[in-house]
Structure formats: structure tokens, C-alpha cells
Amino acid sequence: MKTIIITGAGSGLGKELALLFSQQRYHVLLTGRSIDKLLTVKREIEDTGGMADFVQLDVQKESDIVKKIEEINKTHTIVGVVNNAGVGHFGPFVHITEKEIIEMLHTNVLGTILMTKTVLPLLEKQGEGLLMNIISTAGLRGKVNEAVYAASKFAVRGFTESLQKEYANSSIKIKAVYMGGMDTPFWEGSSHVADSSRFRSPKEVAEIIMEQIEHDSIIIESKKS
Template sequence: MTEKTVVITGAGSGLGASLAKQFSVCGYHVCLLGRTQDKLIRTASKLENDHSIYEVDVTSLTSVHHVMKRIQEARGSIDCLINNAGVGVFKYFGDLKPKEIDQMIDTNLKGTIYCTQEVLAGMKEKNRGTIVNIVSASGKVAKETESVYSASKFGVRGFSDALALELKNSGVQIFSVYMGNMKTDLWGDEHPEGQLNNYMDPDDVAEIIIENLKPRKHLYVTDVTILNHV
């Protein structure tokens, strides 16, 4: 197929939805992945080009395997994977419940690893492809009330850096994004509306990501850091 395919996890809202819209404008076939079909349908209704919807639980290796296999059979190959699905529970460590700890580690870290493993073989075989890991600034600087969230994101950072070294002589690119606070559902009721208004717009972040992914002569970008105004 001549039309490029991008797979976006957590595409039902926030940055995932913004990336889906902008990749669609760029002419990609966008595969929208997420746990909630209604949210994926809402995102799909705003896309300009061909797309497909897949319900997936990134914490389940079986679910990820089946969905990625279906996409590869339908599309022939995956040109770009964006590991965007993420969960955050922002409490002091002593207040975190075991279920919340598992949820962050399983979604943010293991979900990224599972999805990457399922697409990497095909990319290596064709010696081309891009894997974008949405890490967060919390993967560089730890914060209070983000102990396990930061642990999961530091893990994604280490995974990304090590995998980039493995693939340095191949045509597969690993690209990491470290962004600050955005206006997304991640926060739930954690922040008052006024504070959220000062956070960055997911559409702006998506635009910066796509701009840095564009092929250019004599250079490529390995990661980008996008910070809030202080």
C-alpha cells in the first residue's frame, strides 16, 4: 500500500486525538486504538482521511498481539507507532493503592513495551519505521505526588534510550517526547479549571511532534522536550 499507516494508542482523547487529526491531515491512514469505543468514534468523526478503530487493552499482551496482527494483516505494514496511552494517579506514595500502582506500571511502561515488541519485527524486516514514545517531563524530573507515575515514565525513558542504541544502525527510528502539563483528561479532578487553563494545548504539542518527525537531509531528531511557561 502506498498510503502510510500510523497506529496511535490512547487515541480517544487528549494528545492522542490531536495527533490523529494532524496525521490524517498529512494523508496517513490512522489506526485509532483505545479502551473505549465511544471515544474512538468521536475522534474518528473529526478525521479527514481513511481510518480504522480498534479496541485494545495495552496492559494485556494477548489483546495487543491480536490487535497489532489484525492491523498488519489489513494494512500490510505499520509505518509509525505512537505509544501514547497513559494513566496517572497523583497522590503521596503512602496513599497509593496497589491497584493504582499496577495500573500505572502496566499501562505506561509495560503497555509501551508490549506495543513496541509487536510492531518492531515488521519494521526491522523492512528496515524502516518510526516508534514515538510519549514519555512526559516526569520521565526526566521527579515530582512530589508522582512517585510511581515518575517511576513508570523513567522506565519508558530507559527503555527508549536502550532500544535506540540497539537500532542505531537500522532504518528504524526511536523518538521520545518529554512534555509538560497539558489540558487533558489525565488530571481528572486533580486540578482546578483555572490551573488547567495555563497548561499547554494538545494540538500545539501534536504539531511540534509531527514537525520534528519530518524527514530532513543530513539530520534526524531523537527526542524533543516541550515545557510549560513558568
């Protein structure tokens, strides 16, 4: 069975994409930092007849990524990766702390690059595969109180568009997903969004992504339909 890796799979969009990929008969490898959350998603997938495993993984650490992907590759055929893990800190730019800046750049940018750098050679060896980067509409346009977050997403956009050109003549499909805010716990403790219930649910966003998966660029605005 073909294995697809999903980062940040313990909740939100990562979880919903994991459920949908499992329904398409992929073996889903869930990665994230919370074992409890990953175990819950694994059980949910198995309860619906799918197959899943999980690995606790820090996308900011190349040594951790390389070691664990090498272990996985010994027993599974990795055919794709969904780079979904991300963090956001919002507010006036001058109030964003150095710690918050580093966390956003290391998780959103470095994490995506390092995961891709580790998995792409495996896809090249097979001659086909899927790379999907979950970016954000903050990677399409600047937004008030999102300066560093948008900077991180613009970086991932540039990285993804460059790889799309680099692999244009290959059977490795590289997808850029730009979605607006979703109704998730992502906004808890933040005054940046007053009412996230007006946003689309992660399930709805995941379904739209799968419906449009043949497109190289998928744009999903936050407002409910």
C-alpha cells in the first residue's frame, strides 16, 4: 500500500486531509508533536476501515526528519507528503517577539523545506509522487497584523512555485494550497479573529482540496459558501 505523510496531522486541516486520503486507500503516516492527538486520528481512520500509523516528529530538526523518514522508508513505499504543519502569531509588527518570529520562520518555512528535501529524493527514485504545500492566502497578499506570518507564507509560496517549474516535466505533482482562516482552535487565545465561526470548517476545506487536487494551485477563501 502506498504511504502519504501528513505533517501537523493531529488536528484541523491535517486531520481532515488524513481522513480523506485514507478513504482513497492510502496508508497515511501521521506526524506531529502530540502523540495523544495523533493516536486519536489513527484510531478514527482505522474505525472507518483505513490504515494509518503515526510518528512524533519535529519538522524544525533535520536530523529528526531524516532519521525517521529513513526508518519509514524501509517498510513503506512513500509516494507523497503534505506539508501542513504551521504556526502563527499575530498583532502589530513591533509587538511580535523574537521567539515568535523564529518559531514561525522555523516551522512554516524551514520545516516545509526540510521535509521536502528529505522526501523528494524518494519520489525522484520512484519517478512519481505528490508534494502538497499548505500555504495560506497570507502567501498571496499582505494582511494587517500578519507581517511576519505573511513573510513566512510568501517564502513557502516562492519555494513551491520554484519547485513546480523545476519538476514541470516530471511525474512528481507539486501543489500549492492557499486557504483563508478556518474555524479551528488555531485562533484560541488570539484577539486577531473575533469570531472564527464565520470561517469554513477544516472538513469543508479538505473536501475542496481533494475536489481540486488536479490543479497546481488551489485557492480557498475563508468565508463560508
